[in-house]
Amino acid sequence: MSATTSVVERLRARIGVAAQPTEAAVEAGHLKRFAEAIGDDNPRWQSEAPPTFLVALAPVSLHLSEAEEYGKGWLNGGNRFEYFEPVKVGDRVTATGKVADVYEKTGASGSLLFIIFETEYVNQHGRTVARLRGTAIRR
Amino acid sequence: MNLTAGQELPELVKHPTTRQLVQYAGAQGDFYEIHYDQAYAQSVALPGVILHGLLKAGFLGQLVTDWLGDRGQLKNFEVSYRGIDVPGRPYRCRGRVTKVDGDQVELEVWGEDLDGRRTTVGSATVEMKS
Numbered sequence: 001m002s003a004t005t006s007v008v009e010r011l012r013a014r015i016g017v018a019a020q021p022t023e024a025a026v027e028a029g030h031l032k033r034f035a036e037a038i039g040d041d042n043p044r045w046q047s048e049a050p051p052t053f054l055v056a057l058a059p060v061s062l063h064l065s066e067a068e069e070y071g072k073g074w075l076n077g078g079n080r081f082e083y084f085e086p087v088k089v090g091d092r093v094t095a096t097g098k099v100a101d102v103y104e105k106t107g108a109s110g111s112l113l114f115i116i117f118e119t120e121y122v123n124q125h126g127r128t129v130a131r132l133r134g135t136a137i138r139r
Numbered sequence: 140m141n142l143t144a145g146q147e148l149p150e151l152v153k154h155p156t157t158r159q160l161v162q163y164a165g166a167q168g169d170f171y172e173i174h175y176d177q178a179y180a181q182s183v184a185l186p187g188v189i190l191h192g193l194l195k196a197g198f199l200g201q202l203v204t205d206w207l208g209d210r211g212q213l214k215n216f217e218v219s220y221r222g223i224d225v226p227g228r229p230y231r232c233r234g235r236v237t238k239v240d241g242d243q244v245e246l247e248v249w250g251e252d253l254d255g256r257r258t259t260v261g262s263a264t265v266e267m268k269s
Contacts, residue, residue, distance in 0.1 A: 019158065030166075033162075033165070033166045034166040034167070035160040036162065036165035036166070037159065037163040037165070037167070037194075037197075038163070038194065038197035038198065038200075038201060039159070039198075039201075040152060040197070040200075040201040040204075040251060041143070042201070042204065042205065044204075050196075050197070050200055050201070051196075051200035051202065051203070051216050052193055052197045052216075055167060055193055056166060056167040056168055059168070067239040072183045072184065073173065073183035073184075073185075074171060074173075075191075075192075075220070076191070076192035076220055077220060078192075078195065078217070078218055078219035078220055078261075079192070079193065079196055079217070079218055080215070080216070080218075081215065081216045081259055082214070082215055083212070083213055083214055083215070083216070086212075101181050102156050
């Protein structure tokens, strides 16, 4: 068995296992810094989170240091957000992430490792505000 | 305003700089070195520092919310990163309505570089207020 095969197998064992939830408050100063970094001056973001803000509230990818044994670097393959409720200043949001899938693809330029993450965001009222699915790639 | 398939969203052109990448790294809390350390980026076979995929998603999110305003709510937003983008080159965000079904409107969005190469492609679903 090659070294990379065993990394893939160890990561696959994590599929479906929820990580420790993290809770964070949505702060006006953070929203402002985030909107400024994107260059989005819509005054709406003084009190409400812009579409991609939740990624800044809690880590989007679980720290799978084992995955770093595979390839040289990370690439972000894509992100998918589903929104159920607006996220406002003062909300307390709990993010719970898990690995949804792990697979390897071999193409002309070599092998790639795909790790699919899913995160659910729940507010202080126990309501799911959003879900995020992300594809992290090791190459 | 009457929405029909084929309508284009007003385009949004961004001019990302290395300073903006550092600003975004701090605001998101993503300190992966490929976004601010030229030597590190080159050591992992990149031409130099590159834009965060999620910064490009943020630009496309702005494209959609600028167009939508308070006429409705964003329900779904999906982006795939197909190519890298580097600071110092304009990043053009575009989109068009692909389907109108009652209050539900589907959009195609994409980000392209100076050569018209679509480095980010995605879609969004919005629910218009009735």
